[in-house]
Amino acid sequence: MELNGAQALLKALEANGVDVIFGYPGGSVLPIYDALLDSPIHHILVRCEQGAAHAASGYARASGRPGVCLATSGPGATNLVTGIANAYMDSIPMVAITGQVPSSMVGTDAFQEVDITGITMPIIKHSYLVQDVTEIPRVVQEAFHLASTGRPGPVLIDIPKDVQQTKLTWDGLPEIDIKGYKPTFKGHPAQIKNAVHMIEASERPVILVGGGIVNPQAPAELMELARKAQIPVTTTLMAVGAFPETDDLSLGLIGMHGTAYANLAVSNADLLIGIGVRFGDRATGNTARFAKNAKIIHIDIDPAEIGKNTEIDLPIVGDAGTVLAEINRLVGEHRHDAWMEQIATWKRERPLKYRTDRLTVQYVLEEMGDLTRDRAIVATDVGQHQMWAAQHYKFLRPGQLVTSAGLGCMGFGLPAANGVQVARPDDLVILVTGDGSIQMQMQELGTARQENLPLKIVLFNNNALGMVRQLQHFYCDKRFSGVKLSFNPDFIALAKAYGIQTYQIHSKEETKAVLEEAFAHPGIVLVEVLVDENEIVYPSVLGNKGLDETLVYE
Amino acid sequence: MRHTLSVTVENKPGILTRVAGLFARRGYNIESLVVAETENPQISRMTIVVDGDGRIIEQVSKQLHKLINVLKIQDITHEEAVHRELILLRVNADATNRTEILQVAEVFRARIVDMSRASVTIEATGDTSKIEAILTTFRPYGIKEFARTGRLSMMRGK
Numbered sequence: 074m075e076l077n078g079a080q081a082l083l084k085a086l087e088a089n090g091v092d093v094i095f096g097y098p099g100g101s102v103l104p105i106y107d108a109l110l111d112s113p114i115h116h117i118l119v120r121c122e123q124g125a126a127h128a129a130s131g132y133a134r135a136s137g138r139p140g141v142c143l144a145t146s147g148p149g150a151t152n153l154v155t156g157i158a159n160a161y162m163d164s165i166p167m168v169a170i171t172g173q174v175p176s177s178m179v180g181t182d183a184f185q186e187v188d189i190t191g192i193t194m195p196i197i198k199h200s201y202l203v204q205d206v207t208e209i210p211r212v213v214q215e216a217f218h219l220a221s222t223g224r225p226g227p228v229l230i231d232i233p234k235d236v237q238q239t240k241l242t243w244d245g246l247p248e249i250d251i252k253g254y255k256p257t258f259k260g261h262p263a264q265i266k267n268a269v270h271m272i273e274a275s276e277r278p279v280i281l282v283g284g285g286i287v288n289p290q291a292p293a294e295l296m297e298l299a300r301k302a303q304i305p306v307t308t309t310l311m312a313v314g315a316f317p318e319t320d321d322l323s324l325g326l327i328g329m330h331g332t333a334y335a336n337l338a339v340s341n342a343d344l345l346i347g348i349g350v351r352f353g354d355r356a357t358g359n360t361a362r363f364a365k366n367a368k369i370i371h372i373d374i375d376p377a378e379i380g381k382n383t384e385i386d387l388p389i390v391g392d393a394g395t396v397l398a399e400i401n402r403l404v405g406e407h408r409h410d411a412w413m414e415q416i417a418t419w420k421r422e423r424p425l426k427y428r429t430d431r432l433t434v435q436y437v438l439e440e441m442g443d444l445t446r447d448r449a450i451v452a453t454d455v456g457q458h459q460m461w462a463a464q465h466y467k468f469l470r471p472g473q474l475v476t477s478a479g480l481g482c483m484g485f486g487l488p489a490a491n492g493v494q495v496a497r498p499d500d501l502v503i504l505v506t507g508d509g510s511i512q513m514q515m516q517e518l519g520t521a522r523q524e525n526l527p528l529k530i531v532l533f534n535n536n537a538l539g540m541v542r543q544l545q546h547f548y549c550d551k552r553f554s555g556v557k558l559s560f561n562p563d564f565i566a567l568a569k570a571y572g573i574q575t576y577q578i579h580s581k582e583e584t585k586a587v588l589e590e591a592f593a594h595p596g597i598v599l600v601e602v603l604v605d606e607n608e609i610v611y612p613s614v615l616g617n618k619g620l621d622e623t624l625v626y627e
Numbered sequence: 628m629r630h631t632l633s634v635t636v637e638n639k640p641g642i643l644t645r646v647a648g649l650f651a652r653r654g655y656n657i658e659s660l661v662v663a664e665t666e667n668p669q670i671s672r673m674t675i676v677v678d679g680d681g682r683i684i685e686q687v688s689k690q691l692h693k694l695i696n697v698l699k700i701q702d703i704t705h706e707e708a709v710h711r712e713l714i715l716l717r718v719n720a721d722a723t724n725r726t727e728i729l730q731v732a733e734v735f736r737a738r739i740v741d742m743s744r745a746s747v748t749i750e751a752t753g754d755t756s757k758i759e760a761i762l763t764t765f766r767p768y769g770i771k772e773f774a775r776t777g778r779l780s781m782m783r784g785k
Contacts, residue, residue, distance in 0.1 A: 194645060195652050199695040202640065219695065253637060253698045377689035380682070 078206040079104035079237040082170070083112040085213035088246055091141050093117060093132065093495055094170075095125040097152075099145020100185060101172030104237035117495065117524055120516035122149050124488035126156020127514070130165050131492025134475045135450060137289070139166035139220045140492060146172045147185030150231075151192065155482060157227045158196040162479025163311060164284055166225040168216050175235040176204065190231050198226030206239040211247050218249050223256030224285075224375040256374060260391035260399060267387055268346075268370050269403045275344035277412045278304045281327060281356075284311030284478070285349015285373060285393045292316070292471045294397035295348070302407040304346070305416055307335035309356045310478040312349070314468030319446075324416070325425075328356040329614045330460040333423035336612070336620035338416055342367040349373060349393040352382040353479065362619025372396050425464055426626045427611070432581050434461045434533050437602050440584050441503065441531065442466040445592060449501040449529075450475060450493055454486030454510030457539035460610045462505045484513030487530075491517055494526040501529065501592065508534040508561050518571045521597055529592055530573075530599040536561055537606035547615055568599040576600040629658060630684045630704045631780050634673040637696040638664065645694050646673060655679060655687050659777025670698065674780045707783040710754045713776045714761060715740070719769035720747045728768060735761050746771055754778075 076084065082105060086094070095117050098106045109116050119125040122144040129140030144153050150171040160167040174183040190200045199219050201212045209232075216228040272278060286295060286308075292315050299306050299322050306316040307324035316323055324335035336358075339345060345367040350356070352371075357363040360383050368386040371379050372393060379388040389396055427435040438461055441449075451466060452475040453459040459476055468474050475493055477485035490504035511532055521528050542556040565575045576591045578584050578600060591598045611626035636642050643662055650657050658676040665672050677687055688700050720728045721744070728747055732739060737751035751761050758775060 190641065191644065194641075194648050200641075204640075251695060254695050375693070377686065377693055379689075381686060 079108040095128040096143030101146035122152030127488035128492035131489030135493040136496035150189035160227040166220040167227040173233040200229040260396035278344040279342040283350025291394035314473040315471040334419035340621035438465040452490035454506040535606040661777040716773035
């Protein structure tokens with residue numbers, strides 16, 4: 074069968090299970106857009122390429138399969154960059170496809186030419202500049218394999234326009250054989266035995282899980298280990314929900330805005346078991362004070378993470394689910410009653426608290442949690458609302474919170490929620506956002522409407538950039554600079570202009586009824602919640618402080 | 628301390644940029660980097676000399692391993708290996724000291740590859756300490772210019 078490069082690309086994508094592409098057309102991808110007309114793959118037209126990358130990311134997080142985004146050369150490609158960086162930081166499987174100017178013009182500063190493989194080199198798992206049309210089937214095969222196996226991540230395929238137009242004879246997809254890429258899945262048996270001994274000898278163990286736990290069988294194995302050996306579990310932002318937060322063994326979020334009891338437990342533990350976690354600075358606080366009474370076991374599929382940020386006593390390189398299954402096979406039943414008693418005391422004495430005399434984001438999120446606990450997927454933007462969502466909603470399932478963790482990328486929320494809803498058309502998808510964040514990618518309301526996505530958007534409006542304001546509160550002597558959004562649009566009128574059903578919440582009293590009505594609406598809704606800017610996210614670990622120095626709301 | 632890494636890579640476009648970029652963005656110090664094809668034209672060998680303690684070298688190796696086109700990394704610092712660098716240097720030389728310079732070059736088994744009225748150009752190979760010694764020895768005569776390669780290394784046969 075004779076195909077051109079663009080047709081071969083789509084055929085190879087299809088063979089890799091792709092049914093949706095988030096994209097934006099342009100001169101250098103005309104052949105791909107032409108071929109899309111004859112392909113079963115559904116193309117979703119975003120309003121800006123950054124939205125395409127974030128939507129692909131949301132799609133991947135909600136489906137467990139690589140998300141695909143497509144952009145033209147030059148500005149199309151550079152608009153993807155933030156979304157690629159975001160996927161890289163959170164280890165999200167993504168395949169980004171860009172058109173490139175014709176091969177003969179590469180390097181001449183042609184119209185809409187940028188060196189996108191060069192630009193993305195530090196933020197990508199791997200990239201390809203396709204120079205010959207016959208490479209396309211192999212490159213697509215490799216790209217999907219690389220994006221979705223080992224430590225997942227984004228892969229870029231840059232295809233010059235003439236390569237898209239060149240004919241090739243399609244004779245199926247080649248076997249994958251990447252010589253320099255052999256991830257380790259099974260943990261070393263001796264190390265696993267050592268880990269079991271350490272767990273059995275421990276009196277005050279804590280499990281810390283990160284994004285690596287979000288794979289098909291790992292959360293069930295985590296639950297088994299936690300129950301069998303009675304070990305409390307705290308999570309990083311990436312793993313919120315990987316362990317049900319309503320469980321007695323759950324400590325909730327760790328770190329800068331983690332619960333005081335999670336931070337105290339890690340600080341006082343004699344054994345910390347890190348699983349699929351990179352000990353990032355937002356999770357550890359001052360590393361010199363981090364888990365200083367504990368021996369640390371570190372299970373991760375990426376050997377480069379072992380010992381990168383903190384010293385490790387026992388490394389196990391492997392896939393979280395596989396390694397945990399091995400540990401569970403060997404570990405006996407244990408009780409740590411005194412330790413659990415101590416943790417219960419911390420939970421009682423230093424709970425998550427906030428002011429109750431007026432409408433707050435925290436209150437609305439708790440109400441939202443109570444209303445939708447087991448049936449919603451929550452996407453967030455970045456800032457105070459994000460931290461409060463991670464703290465107060467109480468998630469039950471892995472992947473139930475979709476958020477930009479490592480990059481902390483404002484503007485992620487709306488396009489990511491679009492991607493989530495596309496992946497899970499029948500689920501209740503709630504976007505929790507702020508007036509600052511939503512304005513960074515607000516144009517994606519158009520995408521949501523065009524695709525008839527029934528998103529539930531909850532917009533907390535404090536007419537300010539709350540998280541930066543909070544940083545200035547602590548670190549700049551309350552000299553607030555550049556954080557007042559003294560002109561905001563009328564979000565209700567704006568939503569109406571998009572044909573979106575709108576609601577407003579002004580008081581605690583009306584919160585529950587309005588949320589109930591909004592979430593029951595079959596189509597897209599926007600709920601604007603009017604809140605005060607004078608709020609601080611507590612608990613808080615200030616700069617250079619240790620987790621044992623967590624401030625709580627008094 | 629200085630470590631010598633022998634890295635085999637797939638000879639793909641951009642591989643040098645990927646390796647060099649990795650060093651730059653993670654703040655590792657490359658002292659020298661030599662890259663060329665091996666007996667297999669699809670595979671290149673990079674000899675990288677990098678300064679850092681054991682922890683840094685471990686990170687360097689692990690991060691290099693994550694590059695898809697990197698096939699194998701050996702830290703041959705403490706292995707039995709042959710190390711060579713090449714230097715070209717042009718030294719001031721007139722009628723009064725030319726003979727002396729030629730004799731010194733002889734001692735280092737260096738070769739004279741060019742000569743003019745006021746200078747000679749010398750080519751020498753050796754390990755790092757020999758090249759340093761050559762530079763020290765010729766400095767009093769006045770080195771007008773020199774160019775040296777990084778270190779090339781190969782494990783000794785077993």
